[in-house]
Amino acid sequence: MSYMPPTDAMFLWAESREHPMHVGGLQLFVPPEDLGPDFVTNMVDEWREQDYVNPLYRKRPAEPVGTLGNTWWSYDEGIDFDYHVRHSALPQPRRVRELLALTSRWHGALLDRHRPLWEAHVVEGLADGRLAMYTKVHHSLVDGVNALRITQRSLSEDPDNRECLPPWAMPPRKRSTEIATVPKSRNPFGLVKAVGAAGSNTLSLIPGGLRVASQIVKDADLSLPSAPRTILNGRVGGARRFAAQSWEIDRIKRVAKSSGTTINDVVLAMVSGALRDYLSEMGALPDEPMSAMVPVSLALRSGGDDNGGGGNAVGAIVVNLATDRPDGATRLEEIAYSSRSNKRLLSSLSPTQILAYSAMQMFPLMLGPIPGAIKFGRPPFNVIVSNVPGPRNEMYFNGAKLDGLYPVSIVMDGQALNITLCSRGKYLDFGLIGCRKSVPHLQRLLTHLESALAELELSWG
Amino acid sequence: MSYMPPTDAMFLWAESREHPMHVGGLQLFVPPEDLGPDFVTNMVDEWREQDYVNPLYRKRPAEPVGTLGNTWWSYDEGIDFDYHVRHSALPQPRRVRELLALTSRWHGALLDRHRPLWEAHVVEGLADGRLAMYTKVHHSLVDGVNALRITQRSLSEDPDNRECLPPWAMPPRKRSTEIATVPKSRNPFGLVKAVGAAGSNTLSLIPGGLRVASQIVKDADLSLPSAPRTILNGRVGGARRFAAQSWEIDRIKRVAKSSGTTINDVVLAMVSGALRDYLSEMGALPDEPMSAMVPVSLALRSGGDDNGGGGNAVGAIVVNLATDRPDGATRLEEIAYSSRSNKRLLSSLSPTQILAYSAMQMFPLMLGPIPGAIKFGRPPFNVIVSNVPGPRNEMYFNGAKLDGLYPVSIVMDGQALNITLCSRGKYLDFGLIGCRKSVPHLQRLLTHLESALAELELSWG
Helix, strand or coil, X not given: CEECCHHHHHHHHCCECCECXXXXXXXXXXXXXXXXXXXXXXXXXXXXXXXXXXXXXXXEECCCCCCHHHHEEEECCCCCHHHHEEEEECCCCCCHHHHHHHHHHHHHCCCCCCCCCEEEEEEECCCCCCEXXXXXXXCCCCCHHHHHXXXXXXCECCCCCCCCCCHHHCCCCCCCCCCCCCCCCCCHHHHHHHHHHCCCCCCCHHHHHHHHHHHHHHXXXXXXXXXXXXHHHCCCCCCEEEEEEEEEHHHHHHHXXXXXXXXXXXXXXXXXXXHHHHHHHCCCCCCCCCEEEEEEEEEECCCCCCCCCCEEEEEEEEEECCCCCCCHHHXXXXXHHHHHHHHHHHHCCCHHHHHHHHHHHHHHHHHCCCCCCCCCCXXXXXXXXXXXXXXXXXXXXXXXXXXXXXXECCCECCECEEEEEEEECCEEEEEEEEECCCCCCCCHHHHHHHHHHHHHHHHHC | CEECCXXXXXXXXXXXXXXXXXXXXXXXXXXXXXXXCCHHHHHHHHHCCCCCCCHHHHEXXXXXXXXXXXXXXXXXXXXXXXXXXXXXECCCCCCHHHHHHHHHHHHHCCCCCCCCCEEEEEEECCCCCCEEEEEEEECCXXXXXXXXXXXXHCCECCCCCCCCCCHHHCCCCCCCCCCCCCCCCCCHHHHHHHHHHCCCXXXXXXXXXXXXXXXXXXXXXXXXXXXXXXXXHCCCCCXXXXXXXXXXXXXXHXXXXXXXCCHHHHHHHHHHHHHHHHHXXXXXXXXXXXXXXXXXXEEECCCCCCCCCCEEEEEEXXXXXXXXXXXXXXXXXXXXXXXXXXXXXXXXXXXXXXXXXXXXXXXXXXXXXXXXXXXXXXXXXXXXXXXXCCCCCCCEECCEEEEEEEEEXXXXXXXXXXXXXXXXXXXXXXXXXXXXXXXXXXXXXXXXXXXXHHHHHHHHC
16 A cells, blocks of 8 residues: 555545546557457457556556545556456447547546546447547546556657557656656646645645745735636536547648747647637627636746746646637637746746646636535636647557547536647647536537638638 | 325435436337438437426426425426437447437436436437437436336337337326335335335435434344445445346246246346456455345235235345355355345335335445445445346337347446346346446446356356
């Protein structure tokens, strides 16, 4: 057994049937040409016969589950691989649509706390011949960025490499990916862990850490944001809907270059245009501009006051999405302006101030699952848009070419929609996860994202 | 909104991620010969386009969920059929084994309380051409017997009838199946509801009803049973394993007739032999004989003291399974003796006494999900074996012949295995549901059930 820090345990405490706290990923593969009919079955069988299992994939909360016993981790010796590694198939007509429906169901189901907190679902039989894999891992074990990093480690740049191991069969790296390190993680939830870790090991978020964070924010004279209420910012149910699509990075880059903005600005402008169209169709667009919370990586001032030097840090900024503006080009301008100002503000802070400020913005989310804690006044922002780094080159798993790497993140009370994207070679893979009840027809956002990009291309393509 | 009696609400209160409180059923069908390639897809599409929805399938707990708000039901108007009616496929090699694995996963997942509390999963693609359907409904809505009755109503004896409707599209019968009526239900959990309903409407189980029940049992000088501890009687986790198989009723009848016992006795002797073999293999067979709780239907004395006449009543008896006896024939004798004595005792009681006695036997199960409420001393019995009446004749759904009707019941702390069987024409369909962790290799029980029957046939076949 090992001690579970409160910054891990909070994801177990906060979890309920309405608020599963796992992060997922959906990968698509084009199988090698020499694929036999039993390729998937054999792979699943092999995957279930691993002698060595990485400690991360053996970790579960010590019993009794659900009480203060959660503050200890235990490590299972025997793994019930038939349970964790699941072989599935798609119903007719076996399109991506059926795959997304299945992913939605899987992501809405809680992990069993009596076992190590992960599942892998191998899916055979897309009509176009592709294979898919959906994985989920509890957020108390790993954040989204590190989950993706582990996935990438299991892949190879060499199409002829047939020695690839599934993530659970790989030994940890020297610098273990199990521990979310402050400067590396760009996942918004990682921030909350980070505040706990910053300063000293005894500074925890619950409740002392937050008090410290609140004081730091006050001392630095920072104001916390607020956004209009929308259908995206109420209570959520337990069911999910997932949508995913890839866009060529070059299209986005061209717009960014001609308009003098960044790739992230253009992505936010796509999101802004899509949300505007989506909410307008339902007569639910607020008069005030909506905003997005965006985790960012920052180059720090050298000689920082508490880290003893420059380097990188992670923060969260809230960007004005300008959804009140009917013109796409104007929205992009306002987004770029808001994003620059916020980054400037953040880069003037010390790493500890950045973490505290970012965590305070996140804080209402953490209270979400606690009944009565949130009165649902104005949310701090309307949507989370997160961009996580994926592989730069073509990647393969035992000859199968990676053809999609879609993050499946977390929604919670007050934030019923999360858009997380991942770069993959020439593509940006968008993963949209929403509460099935409060975000109806989520898949329409995909069409609207494309329309918003096309509109920007008319001005700056 | 309508008031939710505590006898319904208790199934919501008692539910947790380790203790899902829904009942399920797995049906197999042989499709008609004129089956087109889109038979299943078309059927699912049709099923999702129902204008009329039976109120039972529109019921959900009023919000806020999970608090005292649970004491009201509300009825949804718009049903998200894409969510409730799910189209699935089996992975290679698409045997019954893959179907059971899928059923195990589905049955371990909680229903979403923000929606009407049911799901239907249509499964295409068993390698032998058969189709399957798994349905689940929350126990607060309906008990296992009534769930089965609703299923049967959707079937037809006429293979040429193409007008069959799915259960949710059928109007309620005059005497609504929504309300579990005391004399009709043979489901053990129905008993607990029944005690609440017996006597007067204000007699509820929590906590007054139980006090009354306890007094009745005391007054009648009845003693409550106790059984040895086994691996079947500890805490359960959230994951399940389901196994199912059909046996010809004629084989069981022949043994019952030659041995002068009943079909239920022979079934219990099969269970006894199977448990003995299964636990022996693991070195986990207790020295003392194990026992089974069996819901029974009884002919009442005429002129009963509180129902004003004879009729039928339902009770639960605890039968000695004689697992300490190495010989199958001896076990059957002891089971038949124990069963007769217990039924005689029960039939000497008034309906209210029967209900009270039966409910008191069940009571420790109801406390199971409450942390700390059970110390796991001696359980009242080791396993629940329930026999529910199914169709007498061959049944069809739009030309597809019913080829299996396996109940999928509930396991809980202290009762990690439940065996429920259903008669169907010439067959008895056994459904075994177990906690995946505490009942390893559950499927071996199927082989042992067959061996136990074969052993009995050697003496009395």
